Amino acid sequence: MRYRQTIAVLALVGCFVALYLWLHALGYGGAIKCGASGGCEIVQTSQWATFLGLPVAFYGVIGYLAVLVVALAALRPAALAQTSWSTLLALLATIGFGFTLYLTYLELFVIHAICRWCIGSAAIITLIWIVAMAEWIASGVRSPATRTDPAASRQQPGPRV
Amino acid sequence: MNRFYVVLTVLAVVLGVSVLALLKTSGGAPAAAAGPPPTVADDGFRGYSLGQESAPVEIVEYLDFECPVCATFATVQMPTIKEQLINTGRVRWRFRDYPLPIHKYSRFSAHAAQCAGAQGKYFDMQDQLFEHHQWAQTGKDPSSLFRTFAQAAGVDLKTYDACMESGKYAQRIEYSRQEGEKLLVDGTPTFFANGTKLFISLRRLPNSDDFKAVVDSISARPARR
Numbered sequence: 550m551r552y553r554q555t556i557a558v559l560a561l562v563g564c565f566v567a568l569y570l571w572l573h574a575l576g577y578g579g580a581i582k583c584g585a586s587g588g589c590e591i592v593q594t595s596q597w598a599t600f601l602g603l604p605v606a607f608y609g610v611i612g613y614l615a616v617l618v619v620a621l622a623a624l625r626p627a628a629l630a631q632t633s634w635s636t637l638l639a640l641l642a643t644i645g646f647g648f649t650l651y652l653t654y655l656e657l658f659v660i661h662a663i664c665r666w667c668i669g670s671a672a673i674i675t676l677i678w679i680v681a682m683a684e685w686i687a688s689g690v691r692s693p694a695t696r697t698d699p700a701a702s703r704q705q706p707g708p709r710v
Numbered sequence: 711m712n713r714f715y716v717v718l719t720v721l722a723v724v725l726g727v728s729v730l731a732l733l734k735t736s737g738g739a740p741a742a743a744a745g746p747p748p749t750v751a752d753d754g755f756r757g758y759s760l761g762q763e764s765a766p767v768e769i770v771e772y773l774d775f776e777c778p779v780c781a782t783f784a785t786v787q788m789p790t791i792k793e794q795l796i797n798t799g800r801v802r803w804r805f806r807d808y809p810l811p812i813h814k815y816s817r818f819s820a821h822a823a824q825c826a827g828a829q830g831k832y833f834d835m836q837d838q839l840f841e842h843h844q845w846a847q848t849g850k851d852p853s854s855l856f857r858t859f860a861q862a863a864g865v866d867l868k869t870y871d872a873c874m875e876s877g878k879y880a881q882r883i884e885y886s887r888q889e890g891e892k893l894l895v896d897g898t899p900t901f902f903a904n905g906t907k908l909f910i911s912l913r914r915l916p917n918s919d920d921f922k923a924v925v926d927s928i929s930a931r932p933a934r935r
Contacts (some may be wrong), residue, residue, distance in 0.1 A: 554714055561718060565725040569732055577733055591858055621790075624714075662858075 550629060552684035556638060556677055557620035560613045563673040567609030570666050574604035588662035595660045597652075605652065609670060612645045616677060635681075635688035641682035645674045742877025743821040750884045757886070758832045761791065761801070761802035767903055767925050769801055772808035772890045774898040775819035775836075781843040783899055783915055799926050805857040807886040808898050815845075815852055820883045822856045825873035826865045830865070834863035903928060 574593060592598065598605055619641060623634035649671045656663055757770070772781045796802040807824075819839055826835030838859035840844075845852045853874075860870045873879070892904065901908040901916065903924050903934030909916050 557718060558721065561722055562725065565729050572729070572733060582732055588856070588858065591855065615717045 550624065552621045552680055552687070553620050553634075553638070555680050556642075556684075557617055557624065559673050559677045559680070560617035561618060563670055563677070564610060564613035564617060566666055566670045566673065566688055567606050569695055570606035570670075571610050574598065588656075589664040589666060591662035592656060592660055592664040592667060595662075597655050597660065609650070612641070612648070612674075615639050616645065629641050632688040635685045639681045639685035642674070642678040646678035649674045719818055732769045737801055742880060743825075743874045744815065744818040745880075746817065747877065747880040747882065750888060751881045752885050753882055755882055757804045757806045758827055759802055759804040760833070761796040761797050764804065765802040765813045766890050767794075767801045767824065767928050768804060769903040769908075769921065770804045770806055772806050772886075772893075772895045772898060772900045772902075774808055774810045774813060774816045775839045776813035776816045776846045777810065777821065777898045778843065778846065779915060781846070784840040785843075787915070787917050791921055794918055795921060795925055800929070801921070805832075807883045807885060807889060808890040808895050808900070809887055810898060813846075814849070817851070817883055819846075819856070821874060821877065821879050822860065822870075824879035824882060825870050826863055828873060828878075829869060831863045831865050833862075835860060835865065864924050910915050 570593070600608060616638065619637055621635065622628060623631075623638060628634050652667065653671050656667060743879075759768075773784075775781075796803055807820040809820055821837045823832055826832055839856075842859065843857075845855050857867060858872070861867055861875075890900070892924060894907070901921075908924060909920065912920070
């Protein structure tokens with residue numbers, strides 16, 4: 550449960566980081582707050598700032614929202630013991646992590662500018678991926694085939710004679 | 711309600727308020743540098759120039775940094791013109807500002823170039839503004855991008871920020887614009903050779919050959935006594 554709660558909190562934070570970048574890409578709020586180095590504008594105005602005609606940050610908002618919704622759904626009491634939710638979270642986190650790796654590569658080796666907000670988002674999705682993978686592996690250990698449930702294995706007292 | 715959901719809700723509210731605050735406080739272009747000044751004064755400045763003072767022909771270019779045609783001219787034609795006419799001592803090229811009212815950040819970009827010029831980096835900043843001209847197509851506030859350009863141009867940012875904030879060169883830019891207006895500049899870029907307006911009937915962007923023809927024509931005339 551702790552894993553899923555951690556993923557939900559991280560996804561919420563990531564969602565707002567992506568939301569800020571998306572709103573900025575739509576022209577809200579003037580210059581982006583990016584610190585003295587100011588690589589955000591270079592990244593945000595580069596040709597890689599849009600994907601399939603939409604700002605990259607928009608996909609970030611959608612991606613984090615998806616992770617958040619799935620994590621919350623997985624936290625329902627009925628879903629806590631279901632390992633399929635762990636698989637779904639690990640899958641979503643891996644897609645997000647892969648996309649972030651590609652974007653970070655573009656920043657470092659193609660655009661040659663670092664956007665602090667993008668680095669922040671990359672750190673968040675990396676953490677989500679680590680936690681999601683840890684939970685997925687742990688859920689495998691706990692899966693019904695190998696699970697050792699103390700309650701189930703506890704010896705039932707036999708009828709007294 | 712589960713304590714976790716309370717924490718999550720509080721966190722969502724805090725983050726939402728933070729994003730709103732960030733959007734509200736994101737500093738835009740300083741009004742002093744972005745808009746026309748209330749008064750106009752001649753500070754005696756007549757534009758930054760390239761080439762030798764002794765060059766027989768002076769070309770004056772009225773430009774607008776937000777104008778895409780000016781950017782194309784600067785990046786495509788100007789390198790050849792520099793090589794063939796300016797570096798050979800045949801032409802001196804002077805740049806004057808003519809911010810067009812249809813462009814939102816014309817004055818602001820001209821002011822950024824002037825603030826860089828105050829630190830001896832006008833041409834480096836001009837290169838940055840024209841070579842990364844995608845800023846002019848986004849319609850977004852370019853203040854922080856210009857700071858990045860200024861930094862790349864080798865400008866001291868603290869002095870640059872103070873210059874932009876004060877709108878120190880707003881009057882100079884407006885004086886240049888009014889000067890252009892008196893000379894019937896009707897668009898950008900507009901060129902004058904030794905005071906005569908060029909390419910009035912040309913329906914395309916002039917190239918290095920057009921300027922070479924102008925310079926050849928002026929040089930062929932007998933010197934006045």
